[in-house]
Amino acid sequence: MPTPTPTTPTTPLNRLYVLVLGAFALGLDAYVMAGLLPEVAADLHTGEAAAGQMVTVFTLCYALAAPVFATALAGRPARTVLTAALLLFTAANALTALAGGLAVLLVARALAGVGAGVYSPMAAATAASLAGDKRRGRALALVMGGMSVGTVIGVPVGVLLADHVGWRGTLWLITGLGAVAVAGIVLALPRLEAAPPPPLRERARVLARRPAAAIAGVSLVAGVTSLGLYTYLAPFLTDADARGTDGALGAMWAWGLGGVTGSLLIGRIVDRTGRPYAVVTVVLVLLCLSHLLLPVAARAGWVLAVPLIVWGAAGWALQVPQQHQLIAARPDQAPVAVSLNSSAVYLGSALGSALGGVTLAAGAAPADLPYWTGALVAAGLVLHLVLVRAPRPRTEALTTRPTARTPESATAGE
Template sequence: MRRILLLALGSFALGLDAYVMAGLLPVVADDLHESASATGQMVTVFTLCYALAAPFFATVLAGRPARMTLSLALIVFTVANGLSAVSGSLPMLLISRALAGIGAGVYSPLAAATAAALSPAERRGRGLAVVMGGMSIGTVVGVPVGVMLAHHISWRGTLWLVTALGLVALIGVVALLPRIPASAPPALKERIGVLTNRRVAPIALVSFFGGIASLGLYTYLSSFLADSAGIDDPTGYLWAWGIGGVLGALLVGPVLDRTKKAYAIVTAILVLVTAAQAVLPAVAPMHWLLVLPLLIWGASGWAMQVPQQHELIEAEPAHSSVAVSLNSSAVYLGSATGSALGGVFLAGGVAPAGLPFCTASFALIALVLHLTLVRSSRRRKGHHTTTAVETPTAGANV
């Protein structure tokens, strides 16, 4: 378990690094004398490289020992964050964020696979949960803490903290992780083949648009709060979103196990995301009321991928891990697209206070695709839920 906790520490640093820059956006923009729309692209390049690095480098590095590959990924991640901390210009910051995204994209799936290999068969799900939990905790808890620290030690200090966490994880992996070979990942051709599955592709497309809606607004949440409600310190509101995320992630599993209605749960989630984002501008002047839609949005956004994974495993039981991996890439590509489009909207004259209307429209598109394409593919294939289909869920999270 100690070795798995080390892997989880690296995942925690990844989760913190992936989202903390969204909370630091106004501070970074002021420090570098750049617009919020331009500076927001640091989130775009991180998530885009994260999404693309996972399938590409997993294929290139196939067959290498897990310890070597994990160490290489953490070296890239740690050095890149150090470069981000000393960046004096936006181009240098964007390059360093791209490198950090590549390191994170290589580390994350391999850390989960290694945790599974280190765990006894009967405790494999728990090992996976520890590593995946590290990333979610890093995002949900680490982000508001990082923003709070930035107000005391600057945004560069927060990035130095991420750098230190990556360095500790690297030392631990080198010193304590045993030499175990990583299982060969699916070939890139196989990943693409699964994506063309008539049931997998619509689900991944819904995840893509869901990612646009979620991070497209979260990246500029601080700017939205400042413009619409005059809130200079977004920490408390980031906590509200994060607490909602924890509740959603914890509660959706039991609900899914009890009801076995993944499609209906995704429908409800997309309705909630659309509604929560659409009402944000109206309730923003009443600061206390902002907490409710942020809680709902956070809970819905974090809950969505669990039933999506269930649907993918059912759609492609022979290659469930491939389908879920491709869906993960779709989520991060959506996140990158969302933060990029948020910058385009701002540069085009949309006020930060109006961004929720833009992102809610993408959540609505995801809902329409879910109710049409996904529903149609389910009818063509026939919807059969069996115990055999459900059992790979834990491992498929890799």
């Protein structure tokens, strides 16, 4: 995938909303299928367990497509890659809407996952390049905000729409959004010339060097904890005596409200502080505390909304400073580095839902699940503090760093 050349650092942020629309469609598509599962299974005359594999296929193809195609498409202009990815995503959703059997459905969801996996990191890298260094955080937050709004607001709307026009109608809505985003990118997105693609060996090193690998490791842990707990939120509420499943919808809205708020505000925080490493540290602390406080707050009525909002805000906000660090550490390979992070998040999400089920099947009480996920967040915080170090001030680095490039000189930047 190309490395966008920042030739237009003063591009107005409103020119980036075509990328946000595509991200919104991705966020809606990635999560709405779980809510449509019973209707899809009944319509295709198959079991819910079998139909549920459409979510697994999408997630895995998303995770695997990002780094593979980031390397395979190196050297192509950013607008070309974004257009092709969204065209594939849009066509795959149209195929999903037309699917008459499980096999076609799974193929369609796999193709949609590939398109999403190519688009998402490329959109983030392109937005950061167009916005310039001083507005990089806000640009990344716009793209992440599009995904969060698509998930938090778009998913309930999509499920309600399905009640009136069927699940296929919701897929046609996503198809239409994708088509509009494609037109917007072709007509409104400035052209970015791609930097010459580096050798394959150099691209592979991006995945192996400590800063990028460690940052992606933290994102993997965050993905495991967030979806691992969110998937089993209703059983947790029932076991914790928090009005049972009757309170699940309100809890999800509180989590979603926090997610939208966090994803939209985090960009300004990163830009104003100029310290994404420190921001990640604070966000991980808040994420850990919110998980550990959930079992206690669940017994205190409306107080439960506080850790839920903080959890949603911290979980969605985390990836903006993570992407910022990756781009700063490897500006010559920004799309490859960001795609690694996207894959880590989605692999973590897949692992989280699976591990949550395994933990409960092993006899763990649902009410204790936040303690397990809180401990994992704490492990991610340790990983961040030990392996993702904040860089030395530039003046100090210039006076103390040897001329030859050493592995230590490649630590993650702020």
